[in-house]
Amino acid sequence: QDNKFQAIISHAKEYGFVFPSSEIYDGLSAVYDYGPYGSELKKNIRDYWWKSMTQLHDNIVGIDAAIFMHPTTWKASGHVDNFSDPMIDNKDSKKRYRVDHLIEAYADKLTEEGKGQEAQALIAEMERLLSTDDFTGLKQLLIDNKIACGVSGTTNWTDIRQFNLMFDTKVGSVAEDADTIYLRPETAQGIFVNFLNVQKTARMKVPFGIAQTGKAFRNEIVARQFIFRMREFEQMEMQFFVRPGTEGEWYKYWKEARLQWHLSLGIDQAKYRYHDHAKLAFYAKEACDIEFEFPIGFKEVEGIHSRTDYDLTQHEKFSRKKQQYFDNDLDENGKAYGNYVPYVIETSIGLDRMFLLILSNAYEEETLTKEDGSTDSRTVLHIPAKLAPVKLAILPLTKKDGLPEIARELMDECKQHFRCFYEEKDAIGKRYRRQDAIGTPFCITIDHQTKEDQTVTIRHRDSMLQERVPLSKVREIVTQAIEK
């Protein structure tokens, strides 16, 4: 499976989806750039999420808050004090590790060796020690299990200490009177501090939601997981504000609705599972992750959290500005609900992680049997048509006899509606393969017959079936497939 992960990483680079950041300087760890097809795919995923949240729910509106926020925001949210992971350094290799990741990796190894029960006991013990911040006990757990770090294989550990994951920088030109500010580690706080601005200006009534997509930054220690864990990444978050007492039903609603969103992309349900959190943040009522079976195992792609009124109350405390909502609906006694701080259900998904999910799910090295019995192979990305970077490749069979002119005319018509790609070089088979590799769902070939009867060959990516259709129908066929 690790081979598949490596193959996906190479494919993503070779076909212009994802490049290591500043690669000519040997890259920057856990930071990546999206190439021509990657940026299209990423945008399509973002748009699909945005549409499902804002356009399809008339009680959800969007915002686009700044990455920089007043530093007190992060005091109030708890990030300055609590957004940290226990870290340990290996004295020989001088490398730093997240303790929970070291133990989880070791537990995975035990599971692979058929020692599933031992692995479970180890994780349970780790969670117990983490919940009480028992760092001496955690270190002892590493030593007792002879857990070594990958590179040097030694167990010469320093003590464990907390390491804050926020990046900080200074505002102002000189260090002297400059203030420390943070690059936001999540987009959610931009939503909370704008709660009343949005509620009032968009005239929203509880229950309602605020959606936002944007960059977030975390000084993650573990690298080498490609875009699964990055230091600069993008989140798509929605905070849904509800009347206290109704949070249970709304949590259930969003937990289900978010899984349905994933399944609406045609992805096999067997590759998904919920992971309900046993250990909750002290303010949280319920929380779960939606996990997907990546080539590196089942991992979190999205979190759904019932966060009570914790965030708004904290901001009320720190800003000394009321964060209350007046609810004039009547309760069962005919009395208005009146003023309260709403409770919040959060749905939070990583755009880059969703990108990796789509890529992992789409990638296939397919063996094809030809008519004469010999075999051939192709690498194909079965990306859902609505997310594919290019929807239609328009390929005149030859460069002459008026075929490029017909093709250009089709291109001019279709490119107004969806992303098309035009190519006249190389043998047609080779051109098809290149489109398979970037996940283009449809290829159109214009040949000599087109001039006679105004029909073209349409080739379907997944089945590789080819059929003749009227030239005039092409736009409609593609539009239907991407809107499905």
Ligand code: ATP
């Ligand atoms: P993890 O346990 O994997 O570190 P988390 O529980 O800290 O994630 P949240 O804070 O709930 O994650 O963030 C919500 C979503 O943001 C995650 O489900 C994930 O998809 C995405 N995400 C979080 N951290 C990263 C990262 N470093 N790189 C890419 N995506 C991330």
